[in-house]
Amino acid sequence: MNWYMQSGNKSDVAISTRIRFARNLNGFKFNLNEKQDIEKLENKIKDNLYGIGYGLKFFKLKDMDNITKMSLVEKNILSPEFVLKKNDIGSILINDEENICIMINEEDHLRIQVFSAGFDLENTLNLAIELDEKLGKTLGYAVSKQYGYLTQSPSDCGTGLRASVMVHLPGLKLTENIEKVFHAIGNFGINIRGIYGENSKSIGDIFQISNEQSLGISEKEIVKNLKVIVEKIINQERSARKLLGKNTIDLEDKVYRSYGLLSNCRKISLNESLELLSDVKLGVDLGILKEISDSKVQKLYILTKPANLQKYFGNTFETIERDYKRADLIKRILIER
Amino acid sequence: MNWYMQSGNKSDVAISTRIRFARNLNGFKFNLNEKQDIEKLENKIKDNLYGIGYGLKFFKLKDMDNITKMSLVEKNILSPEFVLKKNDIGSILINDEENICIMINEEDHLRIQVFSAGFDLENTLNLAIELDEKLGKTLGYAVSKQYGYLTQSPSDCGTGLRASVMVHLPGLKLTENIEKVFHAIGNFGINIRGIYGENSKSIGDIFQISNEQSLGISEKEIVKNLKVIVEKIINQERSARKLLGKNTIDLEDKVYRSYGLLSNCRKISLNESLELLSDVKLGVDLGILKEISDSKVQKLYILTKPANLQKYFGNTFETIERDYKRADLIKRILIER
Numbered sequence: 001m002n003w004y005m006q007s008g009n010k011s012d013v014a015i016s017t018r019i020r021f022a023r024n025l026n027g028f029k030f031n032l033n034e035k036q037d038i039e040k041l042e043n044k045i046k047d048n049l050y051g052i053g054y055g056l057k058f059f060k061l062k063d064m065d066n067i068t069k070m071s072l073v074e075k076n077i078l079s080p081e082f083v084l085k086k087n088d089i090g091s092i093l094i095n096d097e098e099n100i101c102i103m104i105n106e107e108d109h110l111r112i113q114v115f116s117a118g119f120d121l122e123n124t125l126n127l128a129i130e131l132d133e134k135l136g137k138t139l140g141y142a143v144s145k146q147y148g149y150l151t152q153s154p155s156d157c158g159t160g161l162r163a164s165v166m167v168h169l170p171g172l173k174l175t176e177n178i179e180k181v182f183h184a185i186g187n188f189g190i191n192i193r194g195i196y197g198e199n200s201k202s203i204g205d206i207f208q209i210s211n212e213q214s215l216g217i218s219e220k221e222i223v224k225n226l227k228v229i230v231e232k233i234i235n236q237e238r239s240a241r242k243l244l245g246k247n248t249i250d251l252e253d254k255v256y257r258s259y260g261l262l263s264n265c266r267k268i269s270l271n272e273s274l275e276l277l278s279d280v281k282l283g284v285d286l287g288i289l290k291e292i293s294d295s296k297v298q299k300l301y302i303l304t305k306p307a308n309l310q311k312y313f314g315n316t317f318e319t320i321e322r323d324y325k326r327a328d329l330i331k332r333i334l335i336e337r
Numbered sequence: 338m339n340w341y342m343q344s345g346n347k348s349d350v351a352i353s354t355r356i357r358f359a360r361n362l363n364g365f366k367f368n369l370n371e372k373q374d375i376e377k378l379e380n381k382i383k384d385n386l387y388g389i390g391y392g393l394k395f396f397k398l399k400d401m402d403n404i405t406k407m408s409l410v411e412k413n414i415l416s417p418e419f420v421l422k423k424n425d426i427g428s429i430l431i432n433d434e435e436n437i438c439i440m441i442n443e444e445d446h447l448r449i450q451v452f453s454a455g456f457d458l459e460n461t462l463n464l465a466i467e468l469d470e471k472l473g474k475t476l477g478y479a480v481s482k483q484y485g486y487l488t489q490s491p492s493d494c495g496t497g498l499r500a501s502v503m504v505h506l507p508g509l510k511l512t513e514n515i516e517k518v519f520h521a522i523g524n525f526g527i528n529i530r531g532i533y534g535e536n537s538k539s540i541g542d543i544f545q546i547s548n549e550q551s552l553g554i555s556e557k558e559i560v561k562n563l564k565v566i567v568e569k570i571i572n573q574e575r576s577a578r579k580l581l582g583k584n585t586i587d588l589e590d591k592v593y594r595s596y597g598l599l600s601n602c603r604k605i606s607l608n609e610s611l612e613l614l615s616d617v618k619l620g621v622d623l624g625i626l627k628e629i630s631d632s633k634v635q636k637l638y639i640l641t642k643p644a645n646l647q648k649y650f651g652n653t654f655e656t657i658e659r660d661y662k663r664a665d666l667i668k669r670i671l672i673e674r
Contacts, residue, residue, distance in 0.1 A: 130391030149340055249603050249604060250604070251605040253602055253603035253664070256601040256602060257598055257601055260598050260600060260601025260602070261594055261597050261598065262597075264593040264594055264596055264597025265590055265593060265594050265597065266586050266587075266589040266590035267586060267587070267590045325585055327590070329540075
């Protein structure tokens, strides 16, 4: 099972962890645009693919079908900008588990990404560092003694590291403490944003917490700082849920109504399903809803998104038809063992 | 099973039929208030109870507990005015099936009522006439050659007959034709009103259709006229449903969402349950929802009302607790075979 359909450490709140390194290669211009330069870079990578290992396979974006590309965007494995704006020049290295994905010719020559289920910054960082070192030795990075790794955007300079954790914060939302958390986090050089919808108005209460700074601080320090903040947020979210749990029947009612709608509807929009899934996940994580597991909820989060939905059915659908198919898919997943 | 929990003729639209005769006895003042007069009337009835038959039993309102009385009001077997204002002087004759109930000292000495499931005016009228003749012979009615049966209110004079049919009109409501039907019916001396809520704004789309006139026209004529109108409304409702049925998935979605909420909620108000039951009944009657039968829907309509709910659990509950118990009861009824 792929990482994004699994439960991990503290996955009652933390959905997934991502480590990303921005890297550029010596001997190539930044921001490659010329066909021959791009080919040279791609060939250099392809020629060393066997040596790099990890089961990584090379694909050009323009050779991949749209649904597959958008399904990777929906899993947060590819950035939307990469797929939409760099389709002609971008390529990727990805393994079958999809826990490693390197975007080639995104903003930088390489965007090395490693993913894990749940809250797992150290292990994810360690794997990313291992992979990064191997790639550095093989391909040769552009590094400055003063600035560290050189990147297209100055904000990525230094370590080139962006660490992020995806969290589910329905308790803080329901107890109306989410704004406070947003406010407090800003003071620590940490960024939080809603994944669907805007900021604290996030649909489905899923947020991404990540470091802002990547220069003048070590990788370990960045991850340590982020870890402290995420742990605080996890504890605050758990306290909020305890507070909600005092009125058990009202919470049960909310959870089971959403479950009842999800399992019985005949058409449903993405936004509505995200909102109902949020209640269902909360119910599962609090042990209220015993009918399904957390990993089934994760599966639903992924498969109900438009491209993954179409990939599941092996067909393309108009928006309105997708709402019918989404309801159908949810019912199938809910009843499967 | 009692008539109010059964399906009957055309019960996709018609829920139940009621025939009522208003009668007063010779040798008694109208509008009895004196204790000794009331006792005299009650004794006359009780002395003849065996001769009347039909398994009728005599109860004084003041000897009955409130929950039982209110549960009969909720089934439309007793009028709320009777229970609330005539508690000290009123009494009833009722059989175990509860399809015959005579209110004694309501507005008239006797309010003879016969009930059936579904649309069944003739049989219900025949039983009511049979019962009425027997009571008339035994007790002696006050009759005028000019006005027919004499009653407390002039509007009941003549036949003293009120025939009514309870109908479920979600199709006319959803297609926004209900106001037209209300308007048209007024021209035929027929009255229509919402059972819950006000008139055409009825909660749960249940309406009572009855005759306005009872003087200068025979019992058979009254019932024949009402029958024609009710049949027209049933046909209009069925046409409206056919129209809705063209968009099958949207209708299925509405029906199953309501079913999902009903079967999963942990608390629910009476109004919400009436609204959801209306969708569920529509789904059952159109063959969309196959999980439950129409008679189970009837059972839910009755048992979810406050007094019947408390009677079911054999306990009294505060309003908020009733909402929890109502959700519990719905789940129990839905899963029972």
